[in-house]
Amino acid sequence: MKELEFPFDSRYIMRHRRGIKKQLLADGSERIKVRIAVLGGSTTNDIVSAMELFLLDSGIEPAFWQSEYNRFYEDAVFGNESLESFHPDVIYIHTTSCNLKYIPDDPNETEDDIKQRLEMQTSILKQVWTSLAKNFGVPIIQNNFELPLYRHTGSYDRWGITGRSAFIDRMNLAVSEYARNCHGFYVNDINYLSAAVGLEKWHDPDSWFLYKYAMNIDAIPDLAYSTVCIIRSLYGKNKKAVALDLDNTLWGGVIGDDGQEGIEIGEETAEGESYSMLQNWLRTYKKYGILLTVCSKNDAENALLGLEHPSGILRPDDFASIKANWQPKSENIEASAAELGLLPESFIFVDDNPAECDIVSSQLPSVRTIEASSVKDTLYRLSRSSWFEVTDLSGDDLVRNEMYAANAKRQAMQKQFTNYTDYLLSLDMHAEIADFTPVFLPRITQLTNKSNQFNLTTRRYTSKEMEDISRSSDRIRLCGSLTDKFGDNGIVSVIIGRCEKETLHVELWLMSCRVLKRDMEYAMLDELVHQCIRRGISRIMGYYYKTEKNSMVAELYGDLGFTLLNKSENGSSVWNLDLDTYENKNKVIKVNEKEKIYE
Amino acid sequence: MNDQDIITRLNSVFRDVFDDDSLSVSENTTSADIEDWDSIEHINLISAVEDEFSMQFRMREVSGMKNVGEMIAIIKERGKQ
Numbered sequence: 001m002k003e004l005e006f007p008f009d010s011r012y013i014m015r016h017r018r019g020i021k022k023q024l025l026a027d028g029s030e031r032i033k034v035r036i037a038v039l040g041g042s043t044t045n046d047i048v049s050a051m052e053l054f055l056l057d058s059g060i061e062p063a064f065w066q067s068e069y070n071r072f073y074e075d076a077v078f079g080n081e082s083l084e085s086f087h088p089d090v091i092y093i094h095t096t097s098c099n100l101k102y103i104p105d106d107p108n109e110t111e112d113d114i115k116q117r118l119e120m121q122t123s124i125l126k127q128v129w130t131s132l133a134k135n136f137g138v139p140i141i142q143n144n145f146e147l148p149l150y151r152h153t154g155s156y157d158r159w160g161i162t163g164r165s166a167f168i169d170r171m172n173l174a175v176s177e178y179a180r181n182c183h184g185f186y187v188n189d190i191n192y193l194s195a196a197v198g199l200e201k202w203h204d205p206d207s208w209f210l211y212k213y214a215m216n217i218d219a220i221p222d223l224a225y226s227t228v229c230i231i232r233s234l235y236g237k238n239k240k241a242v243a244l245d246l247d248n249t250l251w252g253g254v255i256g257d258d259g260q261e262g263i264e265i266g267e268e269t270a271e272g273e274s275y276s277m278l279q280n281w282l283r284t285y286k287k288y289g290i291l292l293t294v295c296s297k298n299d300a301e302n303a304l305l306g307l308e309h310p311s312g313i314l315r316p317d318d319f320a321s322i323k324a325n326w327q328p329k330s331e332n333i334e335a336s337a338a339e340l341g342l343l344p345e346s347f348i349f350v351d352d353n354p355a356e357c358d359i360v361s362s363q364l365p366s367v368r369t370i371e372a373s374s375v376k377d378t379l380y381r382l383s384r385s386s387w388f389e390v391t392d393l394s395g396d397d398l399v400r401n402e403m404y405a406a407n408a409k410r411q412a413m414q415k416q417f418t419n420y421t422d423y424l425l426s427l428d429m430h431a432e433i434a435d436f437t438p439v440f441l442p443r444i445t446q447l448t449n450k451s452n453q454f455n456l457t458t459r460r461y462t463s464k465e466m467e468d469i470s471r472s473s474d475r476i477r478l479c480g481s482l483t484d485k486f487g488d489n490g491i492v493s494v495i496i497g498r499c500e501k502e503t504l505h506v507e508l509w510l511m512s513c514r515v516l517k518r519d520m521e522y523a524m525l526d527e528l529v530h531q532c533i534r535r536g537i538s539r540i541m542g543y544y545y546k547t548e549k550n551s552m553v554a555e556l557y558g559d560l561g562f563t564l565l566n567k568s569e570n571g572s573s574v575w576n577l578d579l580d581t582y583e584n585k586n587k588v589i590k591v592n593e594k595e596k597i598y599e
Numbered sequence: 600m601n602d603q604d605i606i607t608r609l610n611s612v613f614r615d616v617f618d619d620d621s622l623s624v625s626e627n628t629t630s631a632d633i634e635d636w637d638s639i640e641h642i643n644l645i646s647a648v649e650d651e652f653s654m655q656f657r658m659r660e661v662s663g664m665k666n667v668g669e670m671i672a673i674i675k676e677r678g679k680q
Contacts, residue, residue, distance in 0.1 A: 015647040018618030045639045210642075210661055217646045 266311025
């Protein structure tokens, strides 16, 4: 919803929040249900209502539990029955500098006194974090601390050892360090946020005196949005690609009219310099695994000419897909998405022309558009909307662009073969398919919560649930990784099945779209059947739960030789496979060779 | 700004905040008359009214206001067009 996109009008949102909520709930879209416990060191009611709107707008339907006013410590450390029975999926600890009860207030104190204060303060928080992690094992989001507006001693408050600002700096370092060393713990940077909003606007002592809000009411939507960015990243709602216009978006001028020497990029002019900064900024996104694509109304050769400008920073091979033609841009985004195995909803579209942004928004409402009226505005919207919020930066993210480059090489090679099986054989594919191991659990959980298209049941699991499953004796678990001559795709497929006497119920089966049409699903099923037979299981029941996004696998079980038992009106279906006559299906991937050497 | 202007604008604030187009406030309206007007929603309402009239209530006014009539009196004194 436009009203909830960054930059939003906070007052408008709060005044109309009931109406906005009603409208969001009425749009009929499918949402992941997430239970969020908010443990507050100050009032949290309006924070929760604003979070609800941003979450609903990101495809997440939240249920909230809030601690009583300032009971975050007691609820976490001594336990709280209602919190336990709520079974949160995510815990948000909303504390602020108001809750720093050991903050210094005496200039006579020594370095040692301050160290002791720091230790006492961090130990309170660590008790909260460790007991929540132990009791719930779900992601924890923790605010860091904002600077004060009022200072007794001016700048000395920051650099003097007994200063409050100095204490807050050290607390923030401690929080960040804890986060870096603790999986499933995320910092909500309200220190940045309060600075970006402006401390004079952020702080409002009256809101504290009247309502015990730790910040100005007007800043609540900003805080809520920042928290929601972390949650939606945890639930795989981040964007994955930026589709970029070229003329007056990536450089100044029009390449078709002005020619390569006429466009502005590079240090010679102020405008050229601004586009260099933008290109540089985008190149860094690429290093974080964000895909860049071109979506431009241009002749293809002109587009390349612009991207080969001697002072340019982004080069043609920095883009995972280049669409420079005269087709509607919405169609080009869809085409790039299909090429990359993504959904259009994974894209942000950047264009200086408001009409193009409008067309894309109306044809593909799930694509977020950014009107690039100037470089500074583009950077502002692209970064502050935080659609690339990092929660777990996996090795996979860092090499994602290489994986897509390898895919392009595969596609080029495919053209040399007329027979598809010959092509698959030429890839020299090797798979490892085995039970979950602890080192792979984070990646398995990440993939499980992000996969939408090749996903039979679209079940989501918290890290804790996944750990429980990995120890459960009545489950068969498989995770498969795939390597070929062009590179290592890492873990790309996951199956979880529950054994019940002689039947295996497939609770989860998903595969990353980057290995579609490689027969990996055959290899997975072969291994599943193999393990079933070893455990004396004689049949497999498969379930297809229809969602907006998984029509790709509606007939998968049928194609694999399962018999349809039941199809309900909503399109979901139940399938059966008897194992006595099963024959291996995979003929092109070599599976678990390492294991075989030792057998 | 006369009382009627203020009531008209207040009415639109109340309708937005409580998402109820049938609301019609008068000087005598109190929180007891509107189901959703509790202490939590009061905060939101006050801040929307402040925004509408580009003014700020004082702390004792926020907690002491007994009906819409008192709100109107304060707005008349300090509110802007």
